[in-house]
Amino acid sequence: MSHSPAVRPGAPERLARMIRLETVSAELDRRGLADFDRFRDLLAELYPLVHEHLSFERVTDLGLLYRWRGRGDGDPVVLMAHFDVVPADADDGWTFPPFDGRIHDGSVWGRGSLDDKGPLLVLLEAVENLLAEGFVPARDVYLSFGGNEESYGDAAIAAAALLERRGVIPWLVLDEGGAVVDAPLPFLKVPAAMVGVGEKGVMTVRLRARGEGGHASAPPRLTAAARV
Numbered sequence: 764m765s766h767s768p769a770v771r772p773g774a775p776e777r778l779a780r781m782i783r784l785e786t787v788s789a790e791l792d793r794r795g796l797a798d799f800d801r802f803r804d805l806l807a808e809l810y811p812l813v814h815e816h817l818s819f820e821r822v823t824d825l826g827l828l829y830r831w832r833g834r835g836d837g838d839p840v841v842l843m844a845h846f847d848v849v850p851a852d853a854d855d856g857w858t859f860p861p862f863d864g865r866i867h868d869g870s871v872w873g874r875g876s877l878d879d880k881g882p883l884l885v886l887l888e889a890v891e892n893l894l895a896e897g898f899v900p901a902r903d904v905y906l907s908f909g910g911n912e913e914s915y916g917d918a919a920i921a922a923a924a925l926l927e928r929r930g931v932i933p934w935l936v937l938d939e940g941g942a943v944v945d946a947p948l949p950f951l952k953v954p955a956a957m958v959g960v961g962e963k964g965v966m967t968v969r970l971r972a973r974g975e976g977g978h979a980s981a982p983p984r985l986t987a988a989a990r991v
Contacts, residue, residue, distance in 0.1 A: 768892040774884065775871050777809050779864030781846070781880045782873035788825070788847035788914040799825060799910050802846055810887050812894040817906070822925055825910030826918030831890065832903055838934035839903035841926070843919070844883035845912035845939075848875040879939050883908060902934065 784798045784805065806827075807814045817829040825847070833839070851861035851874040859865040861874040875881070886906060905926070909918035926933070941957025948955075974987030 768896045768898065771888070771892055771895070774888055775866050777888075778871045778876065778881060778884045779866055779873070780805060780809070781884065782864035782871065782875050783862055785862050786847045786875075786910065787850050788911040788916060789850055791911075791914070796824060799847075802910075803827060806887065810891045812891050813887060816894055817890070822907075822922045823916075823918050825916060826922050827906075827908040827910075828922050828925070829906040829908075830903060831900060831906070833900040835901050837902040838932050839905055840900075841905045841907055841933045841936045842886050843907045843909070843936065843938040844886055845879045845909040845919075846875075846883055847910045847913050847916075848878070848880070849913050877942065879912070882939050905931075905933075 781802065784802045785794065786798050786802055787794060803821075813829065817831045819827070819829050822828050851857070853860050859867065859872045863873060865872045870876075871881070890904075890906070907919065907922045909916070909922070911918050940959040943954050943956050945954050946952050947957065970991050972987040972990045974985075974990070975983060977983050977986070
């Protein structure tokens, strides 16, 4: 494709509808799965071409896995997002109620607009727009959406295990990353996209500094702890 596909109008309204479903995974015991099931049904309504042309399967009660078949047999791309959100207290300084999905001043306000229903919407919007133009990717593309990322659930783990059992070795895996941050460093005076190129891990660092002993009544000007 040598040009950008036409962009379907109404993306803010679609995101607002997603936000209005209170998919709070940490409160599943109290809330149940109703809004999670409604969210899945909403995706089918909002993205008809995606659900017509891509194969779809549920992975656990809270995982959604789509496969967009490509022209070639190269290793696939996996695009990830999650549709669950953390709890929100309406009295906790919100400009608008967290699950109103309010469109105001050029933005969609609400829990999940950034983390992570907004990025999920962007993926589906792109695929829907490309399908409308008859585009077929060069290689398979998987869309893997989880519904319990915020509560350390197993949907993404189960999806990865499923692909592994099928012998699928991704060429690229893209998940949510950093935001666009205004002047994140002293020498950077413009907004910057905080792109992460690896998964966060754990590192243990031991720092040691030696210095002269002293007493609290007459401490040295620069102690070993201060140098660290």
